[in-house]
Amino acid sequence: MNERVVVVGGGITGLAAAHEARRQELDAVVLEAATRAGGKIASGFVDGAELPFPIDMAADGFLARQPEVVELCHELGLGDDLVAPTGAQAFIWADGALRSIPTPSVLGVPFEPDTVAATGLISEAGVADLAARVDIEHEPLAHDASVGEVIRPRVGDEVFERLVDPLLGGINAGNADGLSIEAGAPQLFAAACAGGSLRDSLRVQVTAGQAAAGGPVFNGVKGGNRRIIDTLVEQLGSRVRLGQTVVAIERNGAGWVVVTDDARFPADRVVLATPAWITAGLIAPFAPTAATTLAELVYGDAVLVTYVVDKAGLQHDLAGSGFLVPRSEGLLMTACSWASSKWDHFDDGRHAILRVSAGRTDDRRWLDLDPAQLLDQLGAELEQTVGLHAEPVTRITPWRQSLPQYRPGHMARCAEIDTELALVAEGLVVAGAQMRGLGLPACVRQGRAAVAGTSAV
Numbered sequence: 001m002n003e004r005v006v007v008v009g010g011g012i013t014g015l016a017a018a019h020e021a022r023r024q025e026l027d028a029v030v031l032e033a034a035t036r037a038g039g040k041i042a043s044g045f046v047d048g049a050e051l052p053f054p055i056d057m058a059a060d061g062f063l064a065r066q067p068e069v070v071e072l073c074h075e076l077g078l079g080d081d082l083v084a085p086t087g088a089q090a091f092i093w094a095d096g097a098l099r100s101i102p103t104p105s106v107l108g109v110p111f112e113p114d115t116v117a118a119t120g121l122i123s124e125a126g127v128a129d130l131a132a133r134v135d136i137e138h139e140p141l142a143h144d145a146s147v148g149e150v151i152r153p154r155v156g157d158e159v160f161e162r163l164v165d166p167l168l169g170g171i172n173a174g175n176a177d178g179l180s181i182e183a184g185a186p187q188l189f190a191a192a193c194a195g196g197s198l199r200d201s202l203r204v205q206v207t208a209g210q211a212a213a214g215g216p217v218f219n220g221v222k223g224g225n226r227r228i229i230d231t232l233v234e235q236l237g238s239r240v241r242l243g244q245t246v247v248a249i250e251r252n253g254a255g256w257v258v259v260t261d262d263a264r265f266p267a268d269r270v271v272l273a274t275p276a277w278i279t280a281g282l283i284a285p286f287a288p289t290a291a292t293t294l295a296e297l298v299y300g301d302a303v304l305v306t307y308v309v310d311k312a313g314l315q316h317d318l319a320g321s322g323f324l325v326p327r328s329e330g331l332l333m334t335a336c337s338w339a340s341s342k343w344d345h346f347d348d349g350r351h352a353i354l355r356v357s358a359g360r361t362d363d364r365r366w367l368d369l370d371p372a373q374l375l376d377q378l379g380a381e382l383e384q385t386v387g388l389h390a391e392p393v394t395r396i397t398p399w400r401q402s403l404p405q406y407r408p409g410h411m412a413r414c415a416e417i418d419t420e421l422a423l424v425a426e427g428l429v430v431a432g433a434q435m436r437g438l439g440l441p442a443c444v445r446q447g448r449a450a451v452a453g454t455s456a457v
Helices: 011-022 070-077 113-119 124-132 146-155 156-172 186-194 198-212 226-239 276-283 288-296 371-386 411-425 439-451
Strands: 003-006 027-032 090-094 099-100 218-223 238-243 247-251 256-261 265-267 269-272 299-310 322-324 333-338 352-359 393-404 428-430
Touching: 003 011, 003 256, 003 265, 011 070, 011 226, 011 439, 027 226, 070 218, 070 226, 070 439, 090 156, 113 124, 124 146, 124 156, 146 156, 146 198, 156 322, 156 333, 186 198, 218 265, 226 238, 238 393, 247 276, 256 269, 256 299, 269 439, 276 288, 288 411, 299 371, 299 439, 322 371, 352 371, 371 393, 411 428
Parallel strands: 003 027, 003 269, 027 238, 090 322, 269 428
Antiparallel strands: 090 099, 247 256, 256 265, 299 352, 299 393, 322 333, 333 352
16 A cells, blocks of 8 residues: 655645656545645736736746756756746946946855956955955855855955855845844855865865856746646645645554544655744644744745836936845835846746845834825835836835845754654654745755655755
């Protein structure tokens, strides 16, 4: 008799787990409380905009050099629809102007002072500070720490606050000074663990990456990332049950029973791919320490506002992929992605499509604004930064409690959760963004590993 796998949560992690179970010819079911699958992956048309295609409401791409999503797309028959961004220049908004992000860099960390100086983004004193620090020899990092604790001494405060935090803090809707370097910036963690100077370590990484590059750094899917979800749901068929809220998990001999409001699902293995606070409540009767760890995980709130406007309604030519905003600039927005310039499949030749993000764990101003106030504030900032002077069509997509904040020691806590479950609740597996990675590749990797019984690290 085949092993029965019950997956709780129908986001990308849970669907990837069920896909893997189907590949292994296991009996599997996905229970999703919402009326649609996909979680934080969503695409849709912008009402009122004359666009012939949907626009992503959250992540519009994924790392291609982490192979999990690329491989999944090929398995789903979407391989021919993988697309790469245009590779256009990205910017930082600073001191009233858009300034090029210096290259080379790794996760926003530059290591060649001359290229930093050429952008005009960093003051002469800041460039001198970088030059004085980037070649200092350091002992190998022996334990996890915050990105700020490790990187500030190696690049200086100005570089950190104008380049590193806008990228790493912005991606996580948090603050790079509180972000685990091991969990949130593994490339920087590897460089610090190697010891020596930051410039030497990052040069090695960049050189190795260029040598191994067999394609683009990022990919997207024509029609939006939602197509990955729709195809998974279509191929999984009746294995996906929507509107099923799991209220408890019970022991059943050597196995388990997953209980919803109106049904019971026996399982040999249960993959919990739900947000941390939901997972915590479900495992608390069996693994109280792991449940407490999950319940204490902090989440960030963010909002994405899509603007569609005739290209003539902007003063800027949008020759680039978008820009990041350091917190020191005081703007509400944290980033603005120029989707119609970044992706050829979002360029209809007429409209500019801007995806504006706001929200950090230490900047919750957007939560105090009603929709009209939010649009007014962000519209004024778009006028300031890219010269918006026409009436746009807009769509507001709030993402409450959407981005788990990885504090130092996060990966060790994940290992402790795994260990406790293996000892006292064998067959229960926790996976997803609250564990080992926010990006789509990390979530797919965890979902598949939860079924395959392999490591997701």
